[in-house]
Amino acid sequence: MSIQVLMPALSPTMTEGKLAKWHVKVGDVVKSGQVLCEIETDKATMEVEAVDEGTVAKILIEEGAEGVAVNTPICLLAGEGESAEDAAKAAPAAAAAASPKAEPPAPAASSAPATPAASSVATEPEWKGKTVHITVREALRDAMAEEMRKDGKVFLMGEEVAQYQGAYKISQGLLEEFGDKRVIDTPITEHGFAGLGVGAAFGGLKPIVEFMTFNFAMQAMDQIINSAAKTHYMSGGQMTCPIVFRGPNGAASRVAAQHSQCYASWYAHVPGLRVVAPWSAADAKGLLKAAIRDPNPVIFLENEILYGQSFDVPEDPDFVLPIGKAKVERVGKDVTIVAFSIMVGKALQAAEELAKQGIDAEVINLRSLRPFDTETIVASVKKTNRLVSVEEGWPFAGIGSELAAIVMEHAFDWLDAPVKRVAGLDVPLPYAANLEKMALPQSSNIVEAARAVCNR
Amino acid sequence: MAKPAVKPKVESLPVKSKLPPKSSGPGDNSASAEELKSYYRDMLLIRRFEERAGQLYGMGLIGGFCHLYIGQEAVVVGMQANVRDKDAVITSYRDHGHMLACGMDPKGVMAELTGRSGGYSKGKGGSMHMFSREKSFYGGHGIVGAQVPIGTGLAFAHKYNGAKNVSLTYFGDGSANQGQVYEAMNMAALWKLPVVYIIENNHYGMGTSVERASATTELYRHGEAFGIPGERVDGMDVLAVRAAGEKAIEHARSGAGPYILEMQTYRYRGHSMSDPAKYRTKEEVDKYRNERDPIDHLRKRLLDGKIVDEAALKAIDTELRKIVNDAAEFSQHSPEPDPAELWTDILVGA
Numbered sequence A: 001m002s003i004q005v006l007m008p009a010l011s012p013t014m015t016e017g018k019l020a021k022w023h024v025k026v027g028d029v030v031k032s033g034q035v036l037c038e039i040e041t042d043k044a045t046m047e048v049e050a051v052d053e054g055t056v057a058k059i060l061i062e063e064g065a066e067g068v069a070v071n072t073p074i075c076l077l078a079g080e081g082e083s084a085e086d087a088a089k090a091a092p093a094a095a096a097a098a099s100p101k102a103e104p105p106a107p108a109a110s111s112a113p114a115t116p117a118a119s120s121v122a123t124e125p126e127w128k129g130k131t132v133h134i135t136v137r138e139a140l141r142d143a144m145a146e147e148m149r150k151d152g153k154v155f156l157m158g159e160e161v162a163q164y165q166g167a168y169k170i171s172q173g174l175l176e177e178f179g180d181k182r183v184i185d186t187p188i189t190e191h192g193f194a195g196l197g198v199g200a201a202f203g204g205l206k207p208i209v210e211f212m213t214f215n216f217a218m219q220a221m222d223q224i225i226n227s228a229a230k231t232h233y234m235s236g237g238q239m240t241c242p243i244v245f246r247g248p249n250g251a252a253s254r255v256a257a258q259h260s261q262c263y264a265s266w267y268a269h270v271p272g273l274r275v276v277a278p279w280s281a282a283d284a285k286g287l288l289k290a291a292i293r294d295p296n297p298v299i300f301l302e303n304e305i306l307y308g309q310s311f312d313v314p315e316d317p318d319f320v321l322p323i324g325k326a327k328v329e330r331v332g333k334d335v336t337i338v339a340f341s342i343m344v345g346k347a348l349q350a351a352e353e354l355a356k357q358g359i360d361a362e363v364i365n366l367r368s369l370r371p372f373d374t375e376t377i378v379a380s381v382k383k384t385n386r387l388v389s390v391e392e393g394w395p396f397a398g399i400g401s402e403l404a405a406i407v408m409e410h411a412f413d414w415l416d417a418p419v420k421r422v423a424g425l426d427v428p429l430p431y432a433a434n435l436e437k438m439a440l441p442q443s444s445n446i447v448e449a450a451r452a453v454c455n456r
Numbered sequence B: 001m002a003k004p005a006v007k008p009k010v011e012s013l014p015v016k017s018k019l020p021p022k023s024s025g026p027g028d029n030s031a032s033a034e035e036l037k038s039y040y041r042d043m044l045l046i047r048r049f050e051e052r053a054g055q056l057y058g059m060g061l062i063g064g065f066c067h068l069y070i071g072q073e074a075v076v077v078g079m080q081a082n083v084r085d086k087d088a089v090i091t092s093y094r095d096h097g098h099m100l101a102c103g104m105d106p107k108g109v110m111a112e113l114t115g116r117s118g119g120y121s122k123g124k125g126g127s128m129h130m131f132s133r134e135k136s137f138y139g140g141h142g143i144v145g146a147q148v149p150i151g152t153g154l155a156f157a158h159k160y161n162g163a164k165n166v167s168l169t170y171f172g173d174g175s176a177n178q179g180q181v182y183e184a185m186n187m188a189a190l191w192k193l194p195v196v197y198i199i200e201n202n203h204y205g206m207g208t209s210v211e212r213a214s215a216t217t218e219l220y221r222h223g224e225a226f227g228i229p230g231e232r233v234d235g236m237d238v239l240a241v242r243a244a245g246e247k248a249i250e251h252a253r254s255g256a257g258p259y260i261l262e263m264q265t266y267r268y269r270g271h272s273m274s275d276p277a278k279y280r281t282k283e284e285v286d287k288y289r290n291e292r293d294p295i296d297h298l299r300k301r302l303l304d305g306k307i308v309d310e311a312a313l314k315a316i317d318t319e320l321r322k323i324v325n326d327a328a329e330f331s332q333h334s335p336e337p338d339p340a341e342l343w344t345d346i347l348v349g350a
Helices: A084-090 A092-097 A136-150 A174-178 A190-202 A216-229 A264-268 A281-293 A342-356 A374-384 A399-414 A433-439 A443-453 B033-058 B073-080 B096-101 B106-113 B147-160 B179-190 B238-253 B282-292 B294-304 B310-333 B339-343
Strands: A003-006 A016-022 A035-040 A045-049 A054-059 A073-078 A131-135 A154-158 A183-185 A206-210 A244-248 A274-276 A298-302 A310-314 A327-330 A335-339 A361-365 A368-370 A387-390 A420-422 B088-091 B137-140 B167-172 B195-201 B230-234 B259-264
Touching (some): A136 A154, A136 A310, A154 A174, A174 A183, A190 B179, A216 B147, A244 A281, A264 A368, A264 A399, A281 A310, A327 A342, A335 A342, A335 A374, A335 A443, A342 A387, A374 A387, A374 A399, A387 A399, A387 A443, B033 B073, B033 B294, B033 B310, B147 B195, B179 B195
Parallel strands (some): A154 A183, A206 A244, A335 A361, A335 A387, B167 B195, B230 B259
Antiparallel strands (some): A003 A073, A016 A035, A054 A073, A131 A310
């Protein structure tokens, strides 16, 4: 019986990859453990080893094919007592379906729409110039590169940012352009290098400190809060700390509780910090440039799942978004849905579903968590009279709690229903796929919550 | 676990260890009369200032924590004798002496202690949190050990900017067990950063002796894992400190990387103002005070060597008393911060 070799996933978030090189050809006898081929993603390269023994009967995906979906059959092995020809004939359907040319790579992960339907979207009104369609990952890299070209005091440090090109490939190409003086691999010592970055900022430089994930920044929490956030105040304004702490925040996919926490409300709690959480590539670029230029410590919360999603981004190298301003992503009149980071995509998905059910939802992308754009939120709630908050983090003392308090303080008389919070469940994030999905907010939860506040 | 007996450590105090590869202090006598006089004055200023701060604290004019530097004056005065303009200085919360040695105005320091608008942080930082960009003094840090990565980052900035400056990063024997100290040392050695780590070993991290807190008590060797040279120095002798500091700073400034100096010193007062004094004996404190005092030691040298006479020392004392009196006066008459200050300096440009 013939054996199908499938395109493997190198990480829980990988959906597709490139088949870079075949190490075997038709007719070769392979042993288990032997390298069959090399595959690449935007983050990593891996050799695919044979698990089963057999003879290579057919190569289904040619060398150099890009956008090969995970689990696509890439070759057939003839088992013992089977001829290569028979094996090759056995699965022609699989081969046809797996042709990379037949199915161009999807620009976005299937979980969230890259761009919502144009008819209902409030585009950035101030932008009329040219745009380019790029991933969030590229937008972040471009923002750093542009600011580093402009200002010699800006440098990047963190684990694997230089030679490895970034654990999530955000800093790809920066070492080559800026050299090892300005793109610096650190040892795995978050507390130490965060503090070193703070000292460099006190000394007049503008560090960008990358945390491989914000989960690891807990090791550095004292330096971020006690040193970076408070020193300007404690020095009566003498000391400044122009530093950006950035990296992926929140759940990725199947990495369990210690690698999946959302820290939005932790940082948003602290005076002396600015906290931003972009959703689209335009958000990522415009806000990261603003963060680097800002004379204050900025916490920049990214999302691993969004890294590979593509959006239109203004081409202008001076495109900068203001920190502290939310964006109405979709105009509606029946209910306000407020979200940030990856949940903006889920909220827009929910809004499309709600539209089919006759509910016209307004979706606000917070973009900044400190300062908070109370004005935009309150104006929207005064129009719709209903609010649903959406966040990936835990509900208790979360961003949703703050939103509820804000609309109670500023728009109590305009509310027609109690605020509804959609949030991650109050449990450490489980590993099992079904449990993880249950613990994280899905667009169906948002639809449900919106219907509830609309009494539907 | 049995409670460890408190025993006087005077006899066992290794003033100069046999272990360090290089001993410090042979150049002691090279100081000029003017230099010796200025060290005497600088140490005595700190002593008088701290005595007055203690008094104001007792009067309820200073609140919160107040960590006095009395007994340790030779460390900072000896080290600062070697600095150049723009060399960075950073330390822990026992910081008043460092600020005075950096040339900061005693009035501004004392007024910060009393929480007044004339203080270096406009009354918003207090004893542990003062800064002077003008004097390259980067604080004043309240979290044990936090200043060590920050001081290492200041050295990083010097190197990045191509400046021939160093960072003098002071910390205590208590900090010497903090994880982030070793994270910083590793990076300093890895990247050859111009930083001198000055461990002010006053033998007690709050009430816990070094022997009870550190598995190995030769703190100057704690950088060996990273290849950082270290030296133990008699921190009660300002000239020994100066000589060791000169060498260490030169090492760092030349691009050879970090250096550790362990200053064997002693604080006469409690950790902060309320101190049970149960963890050491009165005899131990008295013995340091009477036999090892850095100011008495230098005074004797000045007089015995006929470098100055009693009258000249008396004149210094009179001058310092006036400076300290003026600072105390200022600190009581400077107004409290305006209520509007509550909302300033949270963010730049906001």
